[in-house]
Amino acid sequence: MTLKVTKLALSSRLIVLAVQLVANFIVPDHKPDVFRMPVPPDGDVKGPLPWLDKLVVGCLNGLRHWDGEYFLHIANNLYTHENTLAFYPLYPTMVRYLAMACQSLYVPLSMQSLTLVVGVTLNVWLFCETANLLYQLTQRMFNDLNKSWNAALIFCFNPASIFFSAVYSESCFAYTSFFLMLECVKPNQKFNYIRIGASLSACIMCRSNGLIALGFPLYFFVRHILLTTNTKRCQQVFKMTLTVIVPLIILHAYYFYIYRLYCLANVKVNIPQHVQEYANERNYLLAGRGPEGSPWCQYTLPFPYNYVQSNYWDVGFLRYYQWSQLPNFALALPMLFFMNWHCCDYLWMFVTSKRSSNAGWRDVLKTQKTLPFVLHGAFLTLVCALFVHIQVSTRLLASATPIFYWFAADHMPKSLDQLKFRTKAGALFFWCIVYCACGTVLFCNNYPWT
Secondary structure (H helix, E strand, O other): OHHHHHHHHHHHHHHHHHHHHHHHHHOOOOOOOOOOOOOOOHHHHOOOOHHHHHHHHHHHHHHOOOHHHHHHHHHHHOOOEHHHHHOOOHHHHHHHHHHHHHHHOOOOOOHHHHHHHHHHHHHHHHHHHHHHHHHHHHHHHHOOHHHHHHHHHHHHOOOOHHHHOOOOOHHHHHHHHHHHHHHHOOHHHOOOHHHHHHHHHHHHHHOHHHHHHHHHHHHHHHHHHHHOOOOOHHHHHHHHHHHHHHHHHHHHHHHHHHHHHHHOOOOOOOOOHHHHHHHHHHOOOEOOOOHHHOHHHHOOOOOOHHHHHHHHHOOOOOOOOOHHHHHHHHHHHHHHHHHHHHHHHHHHHHHHHHHHHOOOHHHHHHHOOOHHHHHHHHHHHHHHHHOOOHHHHHHHHHHHOOHHHHHHHHHOOOOHHHOOOOOHHHHHHHHHHHHHHHHHHHHHOOOOOO
16 A cells, blocks of 8 residues: 555656646746845856756746745755744755755756755655655554545645645655654554654754644653553653653754854854845845844844744734735635634534543543544644734645544545545545646746645
């Protein structure tokens, strides 16, 4: 089955890449006034084979738009602009060092082209791995081959599909999240603390909402402690404490690195001339300017993320609730409605069944393995509805929680031959395909999408 899921996932990525190539060739690019990665003068960009650089740009340039420009900038130049601090380092750092490794092997491409190729290739590989992780996670939770396959199928053609191939962190975050969840639900709770700690560290360093995934190892560990009798509890508690603390130490080491770049007056940062010129042109704050440049440096806890999101993107409670954003609300509505409906339905059934059965907390912990997943998904849905730019809800939820695919799989027939469009399964299938196709065409031509 692993091979079958991998073939499905790889086929879906090849379809997306082919559609973006054709659409990028046929449809003229939109040119919004947004951040673009500053590049050196033409003579410095070209690699040993300039025609190969042009070929890469022609084939993959549609996958670098919007946030992809920030990830590529970090991969090429690190955190030189303050507005790049909204993007966590795991994915762009992986792209950077893989591209440098390719360069050391004399791959005849410029660094700018290499980071683009590596970013897309890495995401295709991570996507295929994530599809398998989702299949295994679903099978372990429900022991239902049909549901597991349908969950993987929906994942491969999910409404935010383009973002799992573009130079975004969606594939990386989904991989680390599902890997962590799979480690937490192993039979008999045989915790591999090293694997849990590594995947939790990667999850936290990939996206800001990765910190919420901390709840999974804590929930399943507490569940294990309460439902079993074990003489080595102190040893287990010590190991899990280290497993949780080490990722937090790594996160704060990253915060200190950023604080040092932007807030310490004696730190000098070597920034390329073309990057400085672009920053001056757009009035961006550069690293190495000392504490007076960045207000967040004066905070009691000088973490830049909330300040950057608020200052550069106007992210905050209900700030996006404006009439001008109505089209973006319409884009996000299917995902938010789907998640709200199913989460509320699950939680209502959970509360009513507990009242009617008078089950004790031990019985609840023993039987409700899916509860933390639904609570996690419901919380993220609430955050999307109230705080973030509403249009990102689709890709945020599609990459962060498996319950979207589990709920969707419940509506699917046993075979696609039995799919009828005038059913819930048909509506779900239509939504996924339309968003997948339209999103690919619009995104790769620099039009706004989810």
